[in-house]
Amino acid sequence: MNVLGLLLPMWALLNASLFFLLDARGESTPSTISASPLPKKHKPKPMFLFSSNMQAQSPVYPGMPLVPVVEEVHHQDLNKKILIALVVASTLLGGIVLFFSCFWIYRLKKSRKCRAKSKGDDVAKRHLPSPIGDKFNLLRMAGKKGSVAVMEYQLLQAATNNFREDNVLGQGGHGCVYKARFSEKLLAAVKRFEGEDIGREFENELNWLTKIQHQNIISLLGYCLHGQTRFLVYEMMQNGSLESQLHGPTHGSALTWHLRMKIAVDVARGLEYLHEHCNPPVVHRDLKSSNILLDSSFNAKLSDFGLAVTSGIQSKNIELSGTLGCVAPEYLLDGKLTDKSDVYAFGVLLLELLIGRKPVEQMSPDQCQSIVSWAMPQFTDRSKLPNIVDPVIKDTMDLKHLYQVAAVAVLCVQQEPSYRPLITDVLHSLIPLVPLELGGSLRVTEPVPLALPSH
Structure with a gap:
């Protein structure tokens, strides 16, 4: 509302009224009263307002005109009326100005609050999952860091x-993982959650991956709710899992020594982010080779955060979960869960990369053996170590580097958590073993074999 648009006409109306009053005053008889005799030719005519009684009561002297007493009274009344009109008009105008000023200030504050709220809503909408209806919207969402789409x-x-079998990438704990092609430029992996008690893990993973953003942690593109079935959509990792690379048809032939060290460093960087840079610290709780995914350049990323929790939780607050052979003994026996539990699992992963064996292997129908119990006696004798490494990488590394990685692995799988190093210390000890071309600090004279084409 334009306040000036209302006040200007009122001001003009008030000026016109005052001008009319002043003009009326000017047309009346002069207000100056003189007691001196007036010339005869200017002798005023008798006024009809005088009564005979008033004339009788007034003394009249010869040659002296009547004093215009009534005229003086009229001028005083007119002055009082003008003064009263000015006071009333000024008061009225002041009240109107005050009212519209307050109203204008109120509208201004309200407008600012609305703009601030609208801006806050826009910011919130950028962080909340937003529905999409077509592939092009999905492409835009995938390009925005931290955006998670609600998909149909x-x-x-x-x-x-239609979830065909030839699109199955792998089998998860609650269902299959499918390859999804949304366009020529965008491939993704769709993880299907089916069965009983899937809601807790689904919501837990959705919650963590919506908040966590790191180059060595899988990116979540979207999710879908369909009846009792849940879906999570991740970025595509062309080389699958570390487990499929090590223990699948190729038996680790695509993973050179330097690539294996690069994968170990990538995993350590992801864990360091969870342990040192998240507040509160996050424990993955299910670190294993099947949850380490590799992209087309063999960059490793942590996945499957369905069991992730904040550090320091006791067993009375959470169910015991994990994978046999990768679970830390203090968590398995006493329910104590800390960041050192992830360090133990990382040590198992290092042994897996060095030796090429699974975390747990079936020795007989009723007996299993873990990689830790098998490797620890072997690692006590350095002379035996080169003979038990994975045949794919045997004699391809500097023995000093091999001994150093083996020593780090032994420290990580210590039974006592306090003897295990922090993941930050592990990371700093491994970075010098990775060539510069692969994200480390090692300078090599011979060309480093980079990632092979994905299969």
Whole structure:
């Protein structure tokens, strides 16, 4: 509302009224009263307002005109009326100005609050999952860091060709993982949650991956709710899991010594982010080779945060979960869960990279053996170590580097948590073993074999 647009007409109306009053005053008889005799030719005519009684009561002297007493009274009344009109008009105008000033200030404050709220809503919308309806919206969402899309079930059906078996990338604990093609430029992995008690892990992973952003942690693109089935959509990792690379058809042939060290450093960087840079610290709780995913350049990323919790939780607050052979003994026996539990699992992973064996192997129908119990006696004798490494990488590394990695692995899998190093210390000891071309600090004279084409 324009306040001036209302006040200007009122001001003009008030000026016109005052001008009319002043003009009326000027047309009346002069207000100056003189007691001196007036010339005869200017002798005023008798006024009809005088009564005979008033004339009788007034003394009249010869040659002296009547004193215009009534005229003086009229001028005083007119002055009082003008003064009263000015006071009333000024008061009225002041009240109007005050009212509209207050109203204008109120509207201004309200407008600012609305703009601030609208700006806050826009910021919140950028961080909240937003629905999409087509592939092009999905492409835009995938390009924004930290954006998670709510996807329609029909879109996932079309992208996975109705979840055909030939699009299955792997088998998870609650369902399959499918390859999804949303466009020529965008491939993704769709993880399906089915069965009982899937809600807790699904919500836990969705919650963590929405908040966590790191180059060595899998990126979540979206999710879908369809009846009792849940879906999570991740970025595509062309080389699958570390488990499939080490123990699949290729038996680790694509993983050179330097690539294995690069993968170890990538995993350590991801864990360091969880342990040192998240507040409160996060324990992955299910670190294993099947949850380490590799992209087309063999960059490693942590995945499967369904069991992740904050550090320091006791067993009375959370169910015992994990994978046999990778679970720290203090968590398995006493329910104590800290960042050192992840360090133990990382040590198992290092042994797996060095030796090429699974964390737990079936020795007989009723007997299993863990990689830790098998490797620890072997590592006590340095002369035996080169003979037990994975045949794929045997004699391809500097023995000093081999001994150093083996020593780090032994420290990580100590039974007593206090004897294990922090993941930051582990990371700093491994970075010098990785060539510069692969993200480390090692300078090598011979060309470093980079990632092989994905299969």
